Amino acid sequence: MPVQPIKLYYLPPSPPCRAVMMTARVLELDLHLITTNIMNGEHMTPEYLKMNPQHTIPTMDDNGFILWESRAIQTYLVNAYGKDDSLYPKNPRQRAIIDQRLNFDLGTLYLRYLNLYTPILFRGEAYDQEKADKFDEALGWLNTFLDGRPFVAGENMTVADITIVVTITNIDAFGYDFSSHENIAKWFERTKKMLEPYGYDEIDVTGAKMLASFLKKE
Numbered sequence: 001m002p003v004q005p006i007k008l009y010y011l012p013p014s015p016p017c018r019a020v021m022m023t024a025r026v027l028e029l030d031l032h033l034i035t036t037n038i039m040n041g042e043h044m045t046p047e048y049l050k051m052n053p054q055h056t057i058p059t060m061d062d063n064g065f066i067l068w069e070s071r072a073i074q075t076y077l078v079n080a081y082g083k084d085d086s087l088y089p090k091n092p093r094q095r096a097i098i099d100q101r102l103n104f105d106l107g108t109l110y111l112r113y114l115n116l117y118t119p120i121l122f123r124g125e126a127y128d129q130e131k132a133d134k135f136d137e138a139l140g141w142l143n144t145f146l147d148g149r150p151f152v153a154g155e156n157m158t159v160a161d162i163t164i165v166v167t168i169t170n171i172d173a174f175g176y177d178f179s180s181h182e183n184i185a186k187w188f189e190r191t192k193k194m195l196e197p198y199g200y201d202e203i204d205v206t207g208a209k210m211l212a213s214f215l216k217k218e
């Protein structure tokens with residue numbers, strides 16, 4: 001366990017912050033949460049920029065070890081503090097599949113989600129069908145990854161499920177119909193059940209609803 005609680009600079013609705021918080025909960029690690037309101041520029045102060053020049057949340061401070069990028073924080077926490085490696089197995093091939101899913105999420109699924117929803121949520125723009133089609137294509141790939149697998153990288157829940165479920169929780173709160181992606185719909189129910197004892201509703205559903213409230217204002 002860390003000497004002092006790990007600090008996490010965060011904001012409750014932020015999807016990447018929620019992925020880190022859920023990972024910490026599953027690892028039974030206490031985080032010292034420091035609210036950083038990016039709407040008020042709290043991520044642009046000289047102190048914050050000294051810590052993270054890229055001025056993103058989440059940013060972690062583990063007793064002086066600073067790290068940002070949520071997926072890197074998730075895997076660090078498992079490597080450093082996991083009682084076992086089940087959330088991020090050391091086996092090279094298993095780990096490679098998880099890394100592929102994490103990279104797929106960062107560079108494709110979540111990116112396409114952002115391309116579709118950022119203009120709608122934060123700029124009041126109209127729904128763009130072309131962007132929705134690109135996002136749905138990525139959901140189709142995720143659906144295929146889940147063929148014959150209970151979790152996105154295989155037989156067990158890993159950090160890849162924890163990060164991807166954040167995106168699916170958001171679109172669920174937004175009323176996006178993903179029922180035609182049957183594997184995703186079943187996996188979503190399975191993963192929610194796994195995460196419920198660790199505060200899924202408190203962290204993920206509450207955060208997604210905060211984002212959905214921006215949608216309703218438009």
Ligand SMILES: N[C@@H](CCC(=O)N[C@@H](CS)C(=O)NCC(=O)O)C(=O)O
Pocket residue numbers: 014015016017038043054055056057058068069070071
């Ligand atoms: N890929 C990064 C994305 C982090 C990110 O862009 N966070 C947003 C909030 S959800 C943010 O910090 N925005 C403020 C900024 O980039 O200046 C991660 O997964 O940590």
